[in-house]
Amino acid sequence: MEELQLRQVLEFALALAMVVVAAADQLQTLPGCTSTCGGIEIPYPFGVGNSSNQPQQPCYLEPNFELVCNNTNSNLLWGNITVLSINVTTHQMDASFWVARFCNDSNDNNPWMLTGTFSISRTENKFRTVGCNGLGYLTGSYDNDKFATGCATQCDGEEFKFDNGKCSGVGCCQVDIPPRMRNINISAFNIGSNFTHHWGNCSYSFVAKQDSYEFSSAHLQSFPDETLPLVLDWTVGERNCSSGEHACKEHSHCNDTDTDIGYRCTCDHGYQGNPYLGCTDVDECKTDKHTCISEQHCRNTDGSYICVCPKGQSGNATEGEGCYHKNAVTKVVIGVATGIVTLFVGTVSLYLIYQKRKLNKLREKYFKQNGGSILLQQLSTRENSSQMTQIFTEEQLKKATNNFDESLIIGSGGFGTVFKGFLENNRIVAIKKSKIVDESQKEQFINEVIVLSQINHRNVVKLLGCCLEREVPLLVYEFVENGTVFDFLHTQKKVNSETWKTRMRIAAEAAGALSYLHSAASVPIIHRDVKTANILLDNTYTAKVSDFGASRLVPLDQTEIATMVQGTFGYLDPEYLRTSQLTEKSDVYSFGVVLLELLTGEKPHSFGRPEEKKSLSNHFLSCLKEDRLFDILQVGMVNEENEKEIIEVAILAARCLRLNGEERPSMKEVATELDAIRQSENHPWIHRDQNLEETQHLLHESSSIIYERGEDSCSHHNTGYDSIRDRILIALDNGR
Ligand SMILES: *[C@@H]1O[C@H](CO)[C@@H](O)[C@H](O)[C@H]1NC(C)=O
Ligand SMILES: *[C@@H]1O[C@H](CO)[C@@H](O)[C@H](O)[C@H]1NC(C)=O
Ligand SMILES: *[C@@H]1O[C@H](CO)[C@@H](O)[C@H](O)[C@H]1NC(C)=O
């Protein structure tokens, strides 16, 4: 029951809504105004009286549009013209107007009309005269100028052929209405007085809608109509569109193309209705105005429409084209492909974001682990900013080395790899990438980085900065061009006394640097890996000690011993190996080996040599013991002048190589002694004068060394310098 009632209510509401919509659709008047009179619609701007809603509100736009409805005979009057219809689209008004008549030499009717701004439609009307002696005039005025037109028709004879249905000029003549014709006055006359009255005695003239009158010969005797419809063109106002305000409402526009007085309003394209009240959208789909295949393919839009294919189809829904079913398989494939691509892109981007975050976190972690915060703290308290250790980002160094390009490797070994790098300011650097780092030595490493970065010694390779964002920190050094002393020595084939001078200088410079680092810095810095491969040469062959202290990064675990032996075998302090006690004297021992290399041009250890000569230091010492020093020196280097120097250096080397670290000279002593030897080299007269005394001293020195060891034997070569044996033996006797 209730359901039924509800349905009824709904149906009623729906019906009401439809009525309202329909009413709104047809609304042509202002609210509260009479919309029809005698079945004739009265569209705004025309209107009758005032609005019933608002008594002071006229229903018409201007006085010119005021109509009167005679309720008695339901006549709609515009002045005393009876209105037949009004069209807001064409801007025309049909009205019935009197026919002028002339009979028996007298005017029967002479109608006239004041049209105001309205004009007689040229396109719709004709001026006609009917009669056989007829003459018709149409006069009108424009502004104050009067003008007239008209036509005459005469027909004589008893048997006359008329063109019924046509106003051909026989019995009926017609002329066009002149433009801008207003306030008309129609007159009809008979031509002359002598005419036969066979065809009737009257003439009729009228302005009428073209097809509203059809001539017939019968009309010559009795004209059927007192009135005929004529068409008036109407416009609004007296001014044109460009003169400001107009009465055109929404979705309409003002048009004065064809008007001489006033303007017209027209709905915009795609809209319909009364432009003086506001136009509404045309639902083209409901009309036949659309070009779609059918109404089902049409979607109305505001002011227009679109043609669409039904769901699941594609193509062009415009007439003549066509919609077609999408291939289901294609659809699935496209769908799946799109899904996969979306998923892939999504996953990849998520993964990349995740990786990036992970990397950043890792970098932060390593930075902390590698003592980055300590370093930052240290740096912040530092005053001299020019000496500042730079903290490089991993990105910077990757860029500098073209992502650690193998072609930029300038050295590698147990410690890791050294790359040549180009910083953004075009500075060339050497970037050292260590292999593994001992966790417990992180702080020590940082301290060393700080200390080393402060060192500004011309014979120490400068540490420029580091990168801590990696598991293993990267160190950035100044780039030294001419390779290592090791390469310099072992590629030199021919030697002479000049060679010796250069080697002496290199030895003195390296010793000076090591001495400085052992004593001058606040914390003694032990190199631990002094060897010719770690002494670099710049473009003026100035020695630069490198890898200083960094060797501490290499922990002494099992794997590292192997690499250690590989890299520094032959230089290693035997005492340090035995006790694991690291002192400055370990560097002194290694430096002793370096001196041996400079003296002999031999590698510190060579498996290619016979058993007793494998270790250069042992071989050297046994040679010295057997007074065969000149057997082991590089051939071609010794001459009369430098002989003594060479002996002095050999003895210094032997002291450096003492098994007991405490008996070795300090690095400072070594440096001082080397400088002194070089001094005497520069002043040969001193050398000669003190020759005997010096030699005595030398012999004493070497004797104490030689008796420390007694193993290996020196192989016999005839060098022509055997006499030194005697001198050394004498010295031994003296010393003991
Ligand atoms: C209609 O309204 C006008 C003012 O707009 C007023 O002068 C006139 O008297 C009104 N006519 C009637 C019949 O109320
Ligand atoms: C209305 O029409 C009747 C009959 O034709 C006429 O007598 C009357 O005067 C008309 N009224 C007006 C106001 O025109
Ligand atoms: C129309 O009305 C005017 C007065 O308003 C009158 O003078 C004229 O004769 C009338 N014309 C016709 C054809 O009735």
Ligand SMILES: *[C@@H]1O[C@H](CO)[C@@H](O)[C@H](O)[C@H]1NC(C)=O
């Ligand atoms: C007005 O004229 C247009 C064009 O001739 C026609 O389509 C329309 O139906 C007419 N409107 C009325 C209300 O007579």
Ligand SMILES: *[C@@H]1O[C@H](CO)[C@@H](O)[C@H](O)[C@H]1NC(C)=O
């Ligand atoms: C015109 O004259 C004829 C005859 O002379 C007469 O019968 C007729 O009534 C007249 N018509 C008019 C309108 O006076």
Ligand SMILES: *[C@@H]1O[C@H](CO)[C@@H](O)[C@H](O)[C@H]1NC(C)=O
């Ligand atoms: C109309 O024309 C006739 C004849 O030309 C003339 O007598 C009459 O006064 C004119 N009427 C008006 C209102 O102009």
Ligand SMILES: *[C@@H]1O[C@H](CO)[C@@H](O)[C@H](O)[C@H]1NC(C)=O
């Ligand atoms: C009028 O017609 C009569 C007879 O048809 C003729 O005799 C007379 O001359 C005509 N008058 C004129 C002015 O044409």
Ligand SMILES: *[C@@H]1O[C@H](CO)[C@@H](O)[C@H](O)[C@H]1NC(C)=O
């Ligand atoms: C509109 O009217 C103004 C005067 O009111 C005139 O100067 C102008 O030329 C007119 N424009 C058109 C397009 O008729």
Ligand SMILES: *[C@@H]1O[C@H](CO)[C@@H](O)[C@H](O)[C@H]1NC(C)=O
């Ligand atoms: C203005 O009206 C004329 C005829 O009255 C028409 O040809 C023209 O297209 C109209 N212009 C606009 C913009 O509606």
Ligand SMILES: *[C@@H]1O[C@H](CO)[C@@H](O)[C@H](O)[C@H]1NC(C)=O
């Ligand atoms: C549909 O076809 C019509 C007529 O061939 C063409 O004007 C229109 O641009 C086409 N529409 C689309 C969306 O291709």
Ligand SMILES: CC(=O)N[C@H]1CO[C@H](CO)[C@@H](O)[C@@H]1O
């Ligand atoms: C058709 C018609 O009524 N004709 C008349 C015209 O007037 C003359 C005299 O004035 C008549 O004789 C005709 O009969």
